[in-house]
Amino acid sequence: MNNFPEIQTERISLISLKKSDWEMISFLRSDKKVNEFVNRSSAETKEKALDFIKKINTEFNNRNSIYWKITEKNTDIMLGSICLWNFSEDRKTAEIGFDLRPKYQGKGIMNESLNSIIEFGFEKLNLESIEAYTHYKNESSKRLLQRNGFELVSGKKDKDNENNIIYKLKKPAANNGYK
Numbered sequence: 001m002n003n004f005p006e007i008q009t010e011r012i013s014l015i016s017l018k019k020s021d022w023e024m025i026s027f028l029r030s031d032k033k034v035n036e037f038v039n040r041s042s043a044e045t046k047e048k049a050l051d052f053i054k055k056i057n058t059e060f061n062n063r064n065s066i067y068w069k070i071t072e073k074n075t076d077i078m079l080g081s082i083c084l085w086n087f088s089e090d091r092k093t094a095e096i097g098f099d100l101r102p103k104y105q106g107k108g109i110m111n112e113s114l115n116s117i118i119e120f121g122f123e124k125l126n127l128e129s130i131e132a133y134t135h136y137k138n139e140s141s142k143r144l145l146q147r148n149g150f151e152l153v154s155g156k157k158d159k160d161n162e163n164n165i166i167y168k169l170k171k172p173a174a175n176n177g178y179k
Helices: 019-030 046-061 109-123 139-147
Strands: 012-016 066-072 078-085 093-100 129-135 164-170
Touching: 012 109, 019 046, 019 078, 046 066, 066 109, 078 109, 093 109, 109 129, 109 139, 129 139, 139 164
Parallel strands: 093 129
Antiparallel strands: 012 066, 066 078, 078 093, 129 164
16 A cells, blocks of 8 residues: 555545644643543654654554544544554554544544444455454443444453453454444
């Protein structure tokens, strides 16, 4: 995949991250509410946010991840992000990650984004499964994943965060859909 895969849905656009998004990256990676259940490095300065954007773009160019900026259709205002990353060596499994500005939560935006990325992962990347790591107390994330067919993987541990539980969605058999 050489060109960034932009995705359009009924209400949203999933597009590539730009340097001008640094303020929202800084917010999403540093806000206490957004990061309540996430263990990741913050980007509280412009320099750190720009370094993160550079890293994201390099990872895409190296085919290690795809990180989409979530916007409302026909705008460039970043609402959140969603990504596929941490691909298995055989490129049949990837991890999905997402975040969303608090004022846009509970409006179906992440559900719409997640559905699009699941379809993209299975149809365009030919993934066989998608995993999601979430904090065991993150009820809204767990509900979102379960609503979209992800099942809890018992016994599997996140070696980087003991508070995470792992969900997995397997590619459905032909004609069974994604839900």
